[in-house]
Amino acid sequence: MGGATRPGYIADMSDAFTMPGGFRLLPGYFDRAAQQALIDLVVTASRSAPFWRPAMPRTGQPLSVQMTNFGPLGWVTDKAKGYRYEACHPETGQPWAPMPDTLLTLWREVSDYPAEPEACLVNWYAPTSKMGMHIDWDEEATDAAVVSVSLGDKARFRLGGPKRGGKTASMVLSSGDVVVLGGASRRCYHGVDRIYPGSSTLLSDEHFPGGGRINLTMRRVTIPG
DNA sequence: TAGTGCCC
DNA sequence: GTAG
Structure with a gap:
C-alpha cells in the first residue's frame, strides 16, 4: 500500500485510498450458465456489428481493445471525430444489435435509475490489452450509474479519484462479476491494468482467437424526457 | 492521452 | 516477473 513498508513496521494508514461513494462490486452476480448466455449474445451481435479496433482522437493511435455495442446508441472513437455515441457501426453502417433483456434486467436491479440504458459497449480485451x-465524459445523463459485467479472463481493475495522479485502489475482477460506478465514483478515473491470460475457459478460441476478456458496459446517454 | 515505454 |  502507500509509502515504504519495512520489516518490523506497521504501515501508516494516513494515505490509504478512500473508496469513492457509490462504487459497488457484486462478485459472482452471474453464474456460469448466465455468463455463457451473454457470450452467445455477443457472438450473435458481432455477426451484424463486428468487432473493430477504435482509434484515439487526433493521434489516431489504436486502442488495444476491440469493440462493438448493443443498444440504440454505441460508443465509438476515431481520429477525425473523437469520442462520441453513434446509432450505427462505423464500418458497416448497420444499427447495433438490440440490448439483451438480461442486461436490461440487471440495469433495473442495480442502477437505481428511472430510465433504460441506451448503450452497452462491448470491449474485447486480448491477453495483452489494457485500458x-x-x-466516462461522453454522456449527458451524468447522474446515471455506469454498470459493467466481466466475462472471461480475470482482470486487474484500478479505481482512482476525480483527478489524475491521485491515490488509487486495484482489485481483481472475475467472470460474472458486476461493477456499479454510481454516485461520486461515476466521475472517478478508472482503467484496466492487465488481463490474466488463461484464467477462464469461457471464451472459445473459435469466436475469440487467443481468448481474453469481454467487458459489457451499460450507460444512459441522453437525459430522459 | 480510453496510448506506449521505461524504470524502480 | 510484477506493481506502480
Whole structure:
C-alpha cells in the first residue's frame, strides 16, 4: 500500500485510498450458465456489428481493445471525430444489435435509475490489452450509474479519484462479476491494468482467437424526457 | 492521452 | 516477473 513498508513496521494508514461513494462490486452476480448466455449474445451481435479496433482522437493511435455495442446508441472513437455515441457501426453502417433483456434486467436491479440504458459497449480485451485511466465524459445523463459485467479472463481493475495522479485502489475482477460506478465514483478515473491470460475457459478460441476478456458496459446517454 | 515505454 |  502507500509509502515504504519495512520489516518490523506497521504501515501508516494516513494515505490509504478512500473508496469513492457509490462504487459497488457484486462478485459472482452471474453464474456460469448466465455468463455463457451473454457470450452467445455477443457472438450473435458481432455477426451484424463486428468487432473493430477504435482509434484515439487526433493521434489516431489504436486502442488495444476491440469493440462493438448493443443498444440504440454505441460508443465509438476515431481520429477525425473523437469520442462520441453513434446509432450505427462505423464500418458497416448497420444499427447495433438490440440490448439483451438480461442486461436490461440487471440495469433495473442495480442502477437505481428511472430510465433504460441506451448503450452497452462491448470491449474485447486480448491477453495483452489494457485500458488507461480515464473518466466516462461522453454522456449527458451524468447522474446515471455506469454498470459493467466481466466475462472471461480475470482482470486487474484500478479505481482512482476525480483527478489524475491521485491515490488509487486495484482489485481483481472475475467472470460474472458486476461493477456499479454510481454516485461520486461515476466521475472517478478508472482503467484496466492487465488481463490474466488463461484464467477462464469461457471464451472459445473459435469466436475469440487467443481468448481474453469481454467487458459489457451499460450507460444512459441522453437525459430522459 | 480510453496510448506506449521505461524504470524502480 | 510484477506493481506502480
